[in-house]
Amino acid sequence: MIKSSRSSTVSRRGVLFMGGVTLSGAAVALLAERPALAAKHAGGQSAQKDAAVINTALALEYEGINAYTLGAQSNLLDKSTLAVAVKFQDDHKAHRDRLLAVLQTLGATPVKEKSLAEYAEELEVGKLKTQADVLNFAAGLERGAVNAYLGIIPSFADHALAKLSGQLAADETVHFAILNNALGRPLPAAFAFGV
Amino acid sequence: MKRTTWFGVATFCAVTVAFATSHGAARAGDNEKGKALYESRCTSCHSLDHSRIGPAHRGVFGRRVAQAGGFDYSPALRRSHIVWDAKTLDRWLTNPERLIPGQKMGYSVSDPQDRADIIAFLESAEAR
Numbered sequence: 001m002i003k004s005s006r007s008s009t010v011s012r013r014g015v016l017f018m019g020g021v022t023l024s025g026a027a028v029a030l031l032a033e034r035p036a037l038a039a040k041h042a043g044g045q046s047a048q049k050d051a052a053v054i055n056t057a058l059a060l061e062y063e064g065i066n067a068y069t070l071g072a073q074s075n076l077l078d079k080s081t082l083a084v085a086v087k088f089q090d091d092h093k094a095h096r097d098r099l100l101a102v103l104q105t106l107g108a109t110p111v112k113e114k115s116l117a118e119y120a121e122e123l124e125v126g127k128l129k130t131q132a133d134v135l136n137f138a139a140g141l142e143r144g145a146v147n148a149y150l151g152i153i154p155s156f157a158d159h160a161l162a163k164l165s166g167q168l169a170a171d172e173t174v175h176f177a178i179l180n181n182a183l184g185r186p187l188p189a190a191f192a193f194g195v
Numbered sequence: 196m197k198r199t200t201w202f203g204v205a206t207f208c209a210v211t212v213a214f215a216t217s218h219g220a221a222r223a224g225d226n227e228k229g230k231a232l233y234e235s236r237c238t239s240c241h242s243l244d245h246s247r248i249g250p251a252h253r254g255v256f257g258r259r260v261a262q263a264g265g266f267d268y269s270p271a272l273r274r275s276h277i278v279w280d281a282k283t284l285d286r287w288l289t290n291p292e293r294l295i296p297g298q299k300m301g302y303s304v305s306d307p308q309d310r311a312d313i314i315a316f317l318e319s320a321e322a323r
Contacts, residue, residue: 053301059248060239122245144239148302155301
């Protein structure tokens, strides 16, 4: 049985009147599910710093989504590999949506997604010539994302956002492990990430 | 007598190195280790030749802050006049927010030798 770890240390009423901040109905609903986030919402500077880091994470997810699109459009992937790539891309879209919701709650402006052509140039996807190249490319991005999400955990003032970053890192680790296995590489050693 | 002199010189050097290290002087970095560290820790956001989630790094050593093309720097970095060298990069990687408050990078490198290795790699990536 899976238990929820939610706790309600900040009341809905408390959230509504904290620091004189007026929130929309949607924001209240979102904050009511995340007490720690709600507390920081009134914190001003801490929330701004957290939002800047979340925006970096959003940029990372945009890049991941587009990287999988570019991989899929390369016509280098066989049918079963393509299905896995699409599943991973769906995960990144779910991450994007969660991060956008957090930014909305924090009142921050989300970073904009670039064009597919811009991602193609920045990621140098023209160099990919085989399915193994694409898998290696994706594994590198996923490994980088794991390390990035683990690395930013200490920077959050809000522990709920630190936990979210840990959840994102866990998803990316699953992606990396599967890609790593598909490439026929040995399993990573203990403590291979975030060091 | 001669032995005493050499002992004195060695002691002076050891004390000087210890003092310099504890006061932020640059450690010797390993370029190859730095390359591996850069690839595992930095390339999720950065690359040498393309500004992505973070700015491009080629030629960063010796360059003033916020000069990479194609990157939308924070106002805090655009206002800064810091020049990237071993010392400023070490302070940046230790705690970016402490060096330039208001910047956007939420990542830091806690191990001094890892920082030195990454900095050695960045120094080797000269502008084309």
